[in-house]
Amino acid sequence: MKRNYGLLLTVIFALTLTACAGKKKEAPEPVQETAPVVTQTNNDPYGVGMSADQLRALGIAGNPLDYTTVYFEYNSSAIDRRSEVIATAHANELRRRGGAKVKLEGHADERGTRDYNLALGERRSQAVANLMSSVGAGNSSLQVVSFGEERPVDRAHNEAAWQKNRRVEILY
Amino acid sequence: MPLFSRSFLSFLLLLLLPMSAAQAQIEITSDGGVVRGIPTAIVPFKIVDGGSVEHQIDQIVAADLRASGKFDIIASNNYMSFPSRTDQVRFKDWRFIDAEALVIGEIWKLGGDNYELQFHVFDVAREQEIGTGKRIPNLRERDLRTAAHIVSDHIYTAFTGKPGAFNSRIAFMKRSEIEFQRFRHRLMVADWDGYGEQEVYASWRPLLSPSWSPDGSKIAFVAFSDGGSVIKVLELRTGQHKTIASFKGINSAPAWSPDGTQLAYSTSKDGSPDVYVYDTLTGQHRRVNTHYAIDTEPAWTIDGQNLLFTSSRTRKPQIYRTDLNGGATTRVTFEGEENANASFDYDGSRMVMVHEGGQIVVMDVESGELTWLTRSKFDESPSFSPNGDMVLYATEYGFEPALVVSSSDGRVRTRLEFISGDVREPAWSTLK
Incomplete structure (x- = not known):
């Protein structure tokens, strides 16, 4: 399983490299001796199937592994593209480490009742856990916890604060 | 087993002093339209044979009854007399300020930390006492607050026919x-x-x-x-x-x-x-x-x-x-x-x-x-x-x-x- 993934990634990597090389050849660029800037030619620098520019478009600057919080819409546990990329990067990292323990801590904003939000927070952390195990993190190392609305990062009563509070924290 | 140390209690009391004004935190919302509570006068209880006590019975009773929404309390600065016993009640004083319910009472200081509370409830329109006067004996000073809630429950039941919730x-x-x-x-x-x-x-x-x-x-x-x-x-x-x-x-x-x-x-x-x-x-x-x-x-x-x-x-x-x-x-x-x-x-x-x-x-x-x-x-x-x-x-x-x-x-x-x-x-x- 693990080996298959590694192989697959290598193949993808190789293909993207050759694709880039092909493009380069078409361009009228006679100077060959200067070393190309590697990051520009690398379409998947962090193993999540996206280039740095594509990541930046999602609000991810640099390595998605440096991000440990993913966010949600109101009363929703749906994973958006940004969350998917971050969670995938962590799943890959877990697989690489082989059996590291991670706690997925789900939270909700203050709207809605506390017991409902406790359940909603769990839904969110469960959704992240499901995604991470589906891309190969291994379910046994993921602990799902919910604090509902009890531990907000921002106590203000506005959408900006609520956005920050509707989250799952990926804690190593 | 006292809940608070004495110094803390007096600190609490200091906090309480300006709170007769803070009781104005009670909002009467206008959603209810013409619906109103029973206009009620609660005369400050007379303390017999001893200056003051730490709990103002009339204010506790007033806050209780007001919160239920079933009573509107008439402020004591409108009162024309301050009876504490049945024979001192002049009903015209209370009709004049449109009171429908009247509550009077006395706190007897019986020496040491021993108090007794007595109270009477009146229907002003009918000019008669509701039931008979009640006595709550064997109180320590710190029980007076609980006693006040018992008074509130009694009045509440007398006018609504339902049990009060003021001791919950x-x-x-x-x-x-x-x-x-x-x-x-x-x-x-x-x-x-x-x-x-x-x-x-x-x-x-x-x-x-x-x-x-x-x-x-x-x-x-x-x-x-x-x-x-x-x-x-x-x-x-x-x-x-x-x-x-x-x-x-x-x-x-x-x-x-x-x-x-x-x-x-x-x-x-x-x-x-x-x-x-x-x-x-x-x-x-x-x-x-x-x-x-x-x-x-x-x-x-x-x-x-x-x-x-x-x-x-x-x-x-x-x-x-x-x-x-x-x-x-x-x-x-x-x-x-x-x-x-x-x-x-x-x-x-x-x-x-x-x-x-x-x-x-x-x-x-x-x-x-x-x-x-x-x-x-x-x-x-x-x-x-x-x-x-x-x-x-x-x-x-x-x-x-x-x-x-x-x-x-x-x-x-x-x-x-x-x-x-x-x-x-x-x-x-x-x-x-």
């Missing part, structure tokens, strides 16, 4: 920052008006969802362990507590059955949050429903045969009702996008719940008609007083958390001034 208790959660970003969470109990708060359980992790056993001896609540939320039951007399549900996943929203033998709650141990019932006699856990949506916040019907619960099965939370004997599950609320955290009053004729995420509404069960107690955005945790005439809930004044009691017709709101700090999750005891 409330529970709530309080969060204090012990050092920077390090919080102590405490389960507190207090008199209905917030007086005499006392810590009964504490944790470094959040606490929520207190629920009183029907006999008032135990409180079930949600605490957090390393693995997540768990349900605990605390015995108030002994302080002993035990965990009754700590399944994998969340465990939350405990609610005692009317006979006090079972606890309904929500757990996600089998995947998604569903409602379960724990039998305190057998120790068995029984699943009540199975649905992929969030099912939580169970509440018992007064016959103990059905449960209300909050479910997100139509995506946004609404209230459903399920038959515990294997019958159907039906939707109960249809007005508004969101309804949650419902519970019944003492006779099951009305429900109180959180509407649209933060408004407290009372719903007449038969007609489905809603009465708005608040139109805020962030109010939560409503519960009825034992006699159904008041609703306790959590709100914010400015940015300050507060506990408020509203009359269940929405006419009068009373902020519980004795309680301050980061408070939430109030629950009214079912014990009268």
Whole structure:
């Protein structure tokens, strides 16, 4: 399983490299001796199937592994593209480490009742856990916890604060 | 066992002095239109043979009666006389200021820490005493507050025919920052008006969802362990507590059955949050429903045969009702996008719940008609007083958390001034 993934990634990597090389050849660029800037030619620098520019478009600057919080819409546990990329990067990292323990801590904003939000927070952390195990993190190392609305990062009563509070924290 | 040291008490009293003005925190809302309470005069009780006492009986009684929404209290600066005994009452003095009910009384200081309280209640229009005068003997000074609540209950029953709720208790959660970003969470109990708060359980992790056993001896609540939320039951007399549900996943929203033998709650141990019932006699856990949506916040019907619960099965939370004997599950609320955290009053004729995420509404069960107690955005945790005439809930004044009691017709709101700090999750005891 693990080996298959590694192989697959290598193949993808190789293909993207050759694709880039092909493009380069078409361009009228006679100077060959200067070393190309590697990051520009690398379409998947962090193993999540996206280039740095594509990541930046999602609000991810640099390595998605440096991000440990993913966010949600109101009363929703749906994973958006940004969350998917971050969670995938962590799943890959877990697989690489082989059996590291991670706690997925789900939270909700203050709207809605506390017991409902406790359940909603769990839904969110469960959704992240499901995604991470589906891309190969291994379910046994993921602990799902919910604090509902009890531990907000921002106590203000506005959408900006609520956005920050509707989250799952990926804690190593 | 005194609740407070003497110095703290006098500090509290200092705080109380400007509070006769602060009692103006009681809002009379205009939602009720022409509906009004019984105009009531409460004469300051005469202290016989001894200067002063620490509790102002007339003010405590006035605050009690006013909060119920059934009485409007006439301020004492309008009074033309200040009788303390039956033979001193001149009814024309009270008709003149449009009083319909009159309360008078005396506090007898019998030496040492021994007091007796006497009081009389009058129907001004009929010019007669209601019942006969009452005596409450053998009081210590610190019992006078409780005695005042007994007076309130007596007056309340005399005019409404229903038992008063002024000797019932409330529970709530309080969060204090012990050092920077390090919080102590405490389960507190207090008199209905917030007086005499006392810590009964504490944790470094959040606490929520207190629920009183029907006999008032135990409180079930949600605490957090390393693995997540768990349900605990605390015995108030002994302080002993035990965990009754700590399944994998969340465990939350405990609610005692009317006979006090079972606890309904929500757990996600089998995947998604569903409602379960724990039998305190057998120790068995029984699943009540199975649905992929969030099912939580169970509440018992007064016959103990059905449960209300909050479910997100139509995506946004609404209230459903399920038959515990294997019958159907039906939707109960249809007005508004969101309804949650419902519970019944003492006779099951009305429900109180959180509407649209933060408004407290009372719903007449038969007609489905809603009465708005608040139109805020962030109010939560409503519960009825034992006699159904008041609703306790959590709100914010400015940015300050507060506990408020509203009359269940929405006419009068009373902020519980004795309680301050980061408070939430109030629950009214079912014990009268």
